[in-house]
Amino acid sequence: MRWNQSTKMYTAMPLYHGTASILGVLPSVYQGGTLCLGYKFSLSSYWTQVKLTGANSIQYVGEVCRYLVDGPTTKDELFMRGKIRSAIGNGLRPDIWTKFKDRFGIFAIGEFYAASESPFATTCYETNGVGIGCIRNYGWLASKAVKFEYNLVRMRDDDDNAIYRNADGFCEEPLPNVKGEMVTRVLNPKKIRNTFPGYVNNDEATYSKVIRDVFKKGDCYVRSDDLMKWDEMGCLHFVDQLMKLNNV
Structure with missing residues (x-):
């Protein structure tokens, strides 16, 4: 997902779930980046929290993206527009994917597929339209x-x-x-x-x-x-x- 020491990932997901713990805490520690923790998800203050933490990446589950796309425009949303390098998570629906990316000026979407009992996982890192709505876009x-x-x-x-x-x-x-x-x-x-x-x-x-x-x-x-x-x-x-x- 192109993480490095400059990555500041904001998440409001609970840390007992793999999305935030395995795909949030562990990569941040491993790459020497920063994990910014929200107390809980709040539609009204989401972009305010992202702004206050100085995050340049965000973590999601699909429904969070839908809430944000359907929500009203805020001053802090406009301030953060174009400042988010990547949004990483799972369950982002194809009909929301482009709307979410375009509205908030997000450079890349990092979608994954995995299960607790699954012996493998897939990833999709989409920046240019190839892989919209996918869980894998590795190339031929x-x-x-x-x-x-x-x-x-x-x-x-x-x-x-x-x-x-x-x-x-x-x-x-x-x-x-x-x-x-x-x-x-x-x-x-x-x-x-x-x-x-x-x-x-x-x-x-x-x-x-x-x-x-x-x-x-x-x-x-x-x-x-x-x-x-x-x-x-x-x-x-x-x-x-x-x-x-x-x-x-």
């Missing part, structure tokens, strides 16, 4: 490389919760702009928990998310329960969460 070459770690699998046409398998019994990648479920490769199928620790004291829940013989015989992947799609440029879009899982 890097996108090819990360398929070793995670990939999308096509879903059945009649059931979004069920993974499609062809006549040979293997899964297939979906075409661009066609949704599929994100799956993560298990590096050693004989020792699944080395890649996917799973759920504490619940082996049934842990192994219900594991599928085998996905793209070739003997391989092993972990289901994410999340539907996504990539576009022609290789940018990754979040689509929806699966409501239930079927055995595949």
Whole structure:
């Protein structure tokens, strides 16, 4: 996310949540930057707090951005316009993304995707329109490389919760702009928990998310329960969460 010692990140997110702790406190300490803490989120005083702390970056969850875009213009908002290098967080909706960036003169949006039990994460650093509404915009070459770690699998046409398998019994990648479920490769199928620790004291829940013989015989992947799609440029879009899982 291009952080350095000059980064001053303002957040009003609770520190017991990963957005503020793992993606706010830890990067600030690691890079020698500054984390500016708001007591709580306040629409009326948000930009006043950003101004008083001297922040040049802000942290968000998607709904915060919507509140700010829908809120009235303030004097301190106008003062801070164009002074924010980046806004970093998750859940920023595509229909809010550009409005949020343009209204407040924000140079870059840093969106991420992750989950507590997920063995991977994705990031999108958007400055020029490539990656709006995405959770990943690595470019063609890097996108090819990360398929070793995670990939999308096509879903059945009649059931979004069920993974499609062809006549040979293997899964297939979906075409661009066609949704599929994100799956993560298990590096050693004989020792699944080395890649996917799973759920504490619940082996049934842990192994219900594991599928085998996905793209070739003997391989092993972990289901994410999340539907996504990539576009022609290789940018990754979040689509929806699966409501239930079927055995595949």
